[in-house]
Structure formats: structure tokens, C-alpha cells
Amino acid sequence: MNIFSTVLLLLFAILAVFWESAFHGIRHLIGAQIDLLPALMVYASLYGTITTISLLAVLGGLWFDSLSANPFGITVLPLFGCGMIMYATRDLILRDQTFAQVVLGFAASLAMPLLVLLLLLTSGHEPLFGWGTIWQLWVMAIGGAIATPICFELFALLHRVLGYTAVTQSSFRPDREIRRGRT
Amino acid sequence: MLKRPHYIGLGVVVLLTLTILNLPSAARSRLKQSVGSVFLPLFGLANAGHAAIGRVSDSTATHGQLVTENQALRRENQELRLQIDHSKEVERENSRLRQLLGWQQQRSWKLKLANVVLREPANWWRTVQIDLGSRDGIKLNMPVLSTEGLVGRVSAVSLTQSQVVLLGDANCKVAALVQNETRLAGVVGPYGPIDGSLVSMTYLPPNANVKPGQNVVTSGNGGIFPKEILIGKIVDAHPAEFGLSTEARVKLAADLNSLEEVFVLMDK
Numbered sequence: 001m002n003i004f005s006t007v008l009l010l011l012f013a014i015l016a017v018f019w020e021s022a023f024h025g026i027r028h029l030i031g032a033q034i035d036l037l038p039a040l041m042v043y044a045s046l047y048g049t050i051t052t053i054s055l056l057a058v059l060g061g062l063w064f065d066s067l068s069a070n071p072f073g074i075t076v077l078p079l080f081g082c083g084m085i086m087y088a089t090r091d092l093i094l095r096d097q098t099f100a101q102v103v104l105g106f107a108a109s110l111a112m113p114l115l116v117l118l119l120l121l122t123s124g125h126e127p128l129f130g131w132g133t134i135w136q137l138w139v140m141a142i143g144g145a146i147a148t149p150i151c152f153e154l155f156a157l158l159h160r161v162l163g164y165t166a167v168t169q170s171s172f173r174p175d176r177e178i179r180r181g182r183t
Numbered sequence: 184m185l186k187r188p189h190y191i192g193l194g195v196v197v198l199l200t201l202t203i204l205n206l207p208s209a210a211r212s213r214l215k216q217s218v219g220s221v222f223l224p225l226f227g228l229a230n231a232g233h234a235a236i237g238r239v240s241d242s243t244a245t246h247g248q249l250v251t252e253n254q255a256l257r258r259e260n261q262e263l264r265l266q267i268d269h270s271k272e273v274e275r276e277n278s279r280l281r282q283l284l285g286w287q288q289q290r291s292w293k294l295k296l297a298n299v300v301l302r303e304p305a306n307w308w309r310t311v312q313i314d315l316g317s318r319d320g321i322k323l324n325m326p327v328l329s330t331e332g333l334v335g336r337v338s339a340v341s342l343t344q345s346q347v348v349l350l351g352d353a354n355c356k357v358a359a360l361v362q363n364e365t366r367l368a369g370v371v372g373p374y375g376p377i378d379g380s381l382v383s384m385t386y387l388p389p390n391a392n393v394k395p396g397q398n399v400v401t402s403g404n405g406g407i408f409p410k411e412i413l414i415g416k417i418v419d420a421h422p423a424e425f426g427l428s429t430e431a432r433v434k435l436a437a438d439l440n441s442l443e444e445v446f447v448l449m450d451k
Contacts (some may be wrong), residue, residue, distance in 0.1 A: 018225045020304035021312075028440060031377045032306050050192040057196060062203075066219035067301060069308035069338070069348065072211050073203035080196050084189075117307060126353035127307035132377035136306045 006052045008158060012151075013040055013060040021067045026143075032136035034143030037064060038108035039151045041079055045086035046095040046104075047155075053083040070116070071125065078115035082108045101149040109144020110137060216341035223343070226300055226314075292409070294328070294446040295319065300344065309335075309352040309379060311442060316343040324407050326448040332413035332436030333357070333401060334445050345447075349439050350414065351382050358404035359384060359414055361431075367391050368402055371414055371433060379439050382415070387429040393420040399433050409448070 016036035027033045037060045044056045061076035086093070086104060094100045114137065120127045206214065297313035315321050317340050325337045327347045335355050339346040348355040350371065357371040361384075369387040384399060397417045403410030413436050420431035 014221065014225075017304065018222055018229075021222075021301040022225075022229050024302050024440075027302075027306075033304060035304070050189050054192050054196050058199060062218050063221065064304060066215050067222065067312070068303055068305045069310045069346065069352070069354070070305060071204065072215040072218075073200050076196065076200045076203075080193075080200075084193060087189075113306070116305075120307070128309065128351075128353065128373055128376040129307060130375045132375050133307070136376060140306070 004163070005155075005159070006048065006055060008155070009040060009044055009048070009052065009056060010059055013037060013056055014063055016040065017060065017063045017067060020064075026139075030139055031132070032139035034147065035064075035109065035113065035140055036144075036147055036151075037061075037075075037079060038082060038112045038144050039105050039147040041083045041112075042086060042101065042104045042108050042148050043151050043155060045083040046090050046093065050087065053087055054080065057083055070120070071123070074119050074123075075112075075116055078112045078119070081115065082112050098149045101152050102145045105148025106141050106145035108148075110141035113137060113140055212339065215339075219341065219344075222301075229300070293449040295321075295449050297327075297345075297445050297447055299442045299445060307376060309349040309355075309373075309439070310338065311347050311349065311445075313345050313347055313445060313447070314343070315447060316341050316345055318342055320449060321345045321447060322450070325450075326408050326412070328412065328446045328448060329437040329442065329444070330446075331438065332415065333408065334437050334439065334442065336407060337447065347445070349379075350435060350437075351379055351439065357408055357414065358402045359399050360402040360410075361387070361391075361393055361417065362398040362400055363392065363394070365392065367393065368404075369431070371399065374432065380435050381418070382433050382435060384417075384431040384433050385423065385428065387420070387431060389422065389426055389428055391420065391429040391431075393417055393429065393431050395419055 020033055020035060024033065037056075040060070041053070041056055044052045048056075057076050057080035061079050062073060064070070064075050065072045086108070093104070117127060117129065117133070121129070203211065203214070295315060297315040299311045300314050301312040303310040313327075321337055321340050323337055323340060327334045327336060333350060335347045335349040335352070337345050338348040338354065350357065351373050353373050359369055359371045361367045361369070367387050369384045371382050371384050374381045374383040387393060395417050399414045399417060401408040401410050401412040401414060415433040415435040418432040418434050420429055422428075423430045
């Protein structure tokens with residue numbers, strides 16, 4: 001992943017955080033808001049470098065907390081932790097398979113808010129926590145599972161449209177060259 | 184497997200996070216506001232988008248619809264003017280009577296209208312962002328109301344925006360009274376994470392005579408919320424754990440899910 005891809009990813013992160021704050025139709029309908037940062041982190045961890053993951057975790061987490069009542073910086077570590085686990089095991093993951101993307105999106109979207117809630121509860125804060133939280137976590141996990149393959153497709157499309165096309169292999173082979181004249 | 188640069192990256196991120204989390208609250212608040220200012224251009228785009236959608240929908244309204252709406256608004260305007268005149272008269276009478284009795288003059292409220300621009304992205308808090316900040320005179324803990332009733336209080340202030348913590352959040356507890364013969368006092372606090380229209384009123388006396396439909400208003404205790412601001416209506420009541428007190432569910436008067444405009448109660 002090059003710098004352009006990283007910048008694109010961060011741009012999508014900022015738009016995702018803004019969308020979560022500005023658009024509350026999903027919360028009206030089903031009582032919970034979907035977080036798109038874990039889906040972006042899945043993409044970054046499977047295709048990006050450690051720098052990309054770190055930047056997405058730090059900036060995405062800080063942007064999210066700046067619009068939220070969360071203590072500033074509390075979202076960074078859970079996001080980074082999910083990203084690092086996927087990054088460390090990405091050689092074992094079939095990253096091009098939609099099923100793998102869905103499963104990873106589901107797991108990341110469930111683990112990240114759980115970790116944030118754990119940090120909040122252990123640091124003395126009082127988030128809204130009850131039996132309804134289980135429903136909200138399910139909504140976030142399923143929403144993340146649906147959003148992750150969409151993110152992959154979207155970034156693949158953007159790379160095809162905006163990136164350089166791969167150079168095709170030439171048909172010239174030196175061992176098949178016909179040399180004319182004196183050898 | 185992870186290599187050395189990965190461990191270095193891990194260490195940097197952990198160190199940065201721990202540093203930010205352990206900053207003094209004032210510095211952390213300023214840092215939060217400065218990071219949040221990144222979204223200001225997007226606020227402007229969102230407002231422009233809403234305005235454009237509004238203009239499109241206005242332009243598609245038929246002449247007949249506009250005339251009907253205009254007539255209804257004129258009638259409502261006249262009724263409101265009459266109510267204002269009546270209220271002013273009642274206020275003057277109240278002031279005279281208080282003066283006669285030697286009570287402290289009741290301060291009239293100074294309200295400032297604000298638009299709700301963003302909502303809480305996380306599912307475990309209940310906050311909104313409004314488009315007034317310190318440059319508009321907004322300060323911490325100012326009460327926030329809607330036309331239906333109490334909404335919350337200001338919990339963070341930046342130059343151009345403020346965060347309002349809503350009723351039902353754990354950080355917004357209100358001393359309240361039930362408007363009945365005995366004027367029972369309690370504390371309004373969060374009820375659950377899903378239904379934002381319900382809150383719980385706790386620390387009511389055991390065997391409290393609380394009936395569904397009774398109004399719940401602010402008591403004025405605590406110094407943040409003035410008294411007699413409507414919070415909601417009692418839905419039901421039941422004894423708390425071990426029967427030491429009574430808890431009631433209260434349906435909020437203000438619809439927190441569709442807030443678009445709110446009033447901030449300013450210091451006079």
C-alpha cells in the first residue's frame with residue numbers, strides 16, 4: 001500500500017466518523033449506530049503496512065472521540081489492537097475471499113466496542129450499559145460484517161480507477177530472438 | 184510474525200495513547216476541541232446540503248399548500264401573541280405579589296436558540312453538538328431546553344460549538360419533584376441504553392404515592408437547573424431493591440431523538 005492509498009484510507013475514516021455523527025437514521029430504526037472504523041481497519045491490516053494501521057488507529061480513534069463523549073484517546077488502543085492481531089496473522093487469511101472479509105468485519109466490529117466499553121468501565125466512567133447493550137453490539141457487528149466487503153470492493157475500484165495500471169509482461173523473449181546476419 | 188519495526192510501532196501507539204489519556208483535563212479538552220475542528224468544513228457542507236434539500240422541497244410545494252400553510256401560521260402567530268401578552272401580565276402580577284411578600288425577585292429566563300448539528304456517534308452516551316460556543320456566551324453546565332421541556336446541560340464548550348449531555352445519560356442527573364400533593368423529591372437518571380425517551384426517577388421515598396401521568400419537574404436543587412422546568416410524566420413506579428426506596432419510570436416531555444433546535448438558558 002502506498003502513500004496515496006493511506007491518505008485515501010484516512011479520508012474515508014474522517015468521512016465515516018462524520019457520517020456516524022450526522023446520519024442517525026439507522027439509530028432511529030434499530031436503536032444502535034454502526035461504526036465503520038473497524039471495517040476500515042480490517043482493510044488496512046490486510047493490505048497496509050504497520051504505518052497505515054498506526055495512522056488509522058491513532059487518527060481514526062482521535063477523530064471519533066473528538067465528536068463523542070468518550071475520554072479523548074480511549075478508542076485508539078482497541079482499534080490498534082484489532083488491527084495488529086489481523087496484521088500479524090494476515091498470511092494465514094484469504095484476504096480476497098468475501099467470506100473471510102465478512103467474518104473479520106464481524107469480529108472486529110464486535111471486539112472493538114467491547115474493548116472500549118471495558119476500558120470505560122475499568123477507568124471509572126459510567127457508560128449506558130445494560131441488557132440493551134447486547135442488541136447494540138449485535139447491530140454493530142452485523143453492520144460491520146456487511147460494510148467490510150463493501151469497503152474492499154470500493155478501495156479496489158478506486159485503485160483501478162485512480163492508480164497506475166499494472167505493466168503487462170512483454171511477449172519478447174531473449175532466448176527466442178532471431179539474430180540475422182553474421183553471429 | 185511480528186518484526187522489530189512492528190514492536191516499535193506498537194510501542195509508539197501505546198505510549199501516545201497513554202500520554203493523551205493521562206493529560207490534565209484542561210489540556211485534554213483543548214486537544215479534543217482542536218482535533219474536532221477538523222470537522223468544521225464538513226459541518227458547513229452538511230448545513231448547505233440541508234438548506235439545498237429544504238429549498239428543493241419548498242420549490243415543489245403547490246400554491247394551494249403554501250396558502251393553507253400561510254393561513255395556519257398566521258392563526259398560530261395570533262394565538263401565540265395573545266398568550267405572550269397574557270404571560271407578561273401574569274409575570275407582572277407575580278412580580279408584584281412577590282414584592283409584597285418580600286420574596287427575592289424571580290429572574291426571568293434569557294434563552295438563546297441553537298441548532299443541533301451532530302449527534303453522539305457512540306452507542307453508550309447520549310450527547311449532541313450545538314452550533315453555539317464560547318464566542319456566543321455559552322458556558323459549562325448551562326441548562327438546555329426545548330419547547331416541550333428539559334433536554335440536558337452543556338458539558339463541553341469550544342469556540343464555535345458546544346456539547347450537550349442529554350437526559351438519560353449517566354453524566355446528566357437532575358434533582359426533580361413529582362407534581363402531586365406531597366411534592367416528592369428524587370433524582371432523574373438513566374434508564375437503559377436503547378429507549379432514549381425513558382428515564383428513571385430514583386430515591387423516592389418508600390411507599391411513595393406516585394401515579395402514572397403525574398408531571399415531573401426540576402426542583403432547583405443543585406444550582407444548575409432552575410426549578411419548575413418540565414422533565415416528563417410518570418409512567419409507572421415500583422419498589423427499589425430491598426424496598427429502601429421507590430423507583431419510577433418517566434417518559435420525557437422532549438423528544439430527544441428528533442431534536443433540531445434547542446434553547447440554551449443563559450445567565451441573565
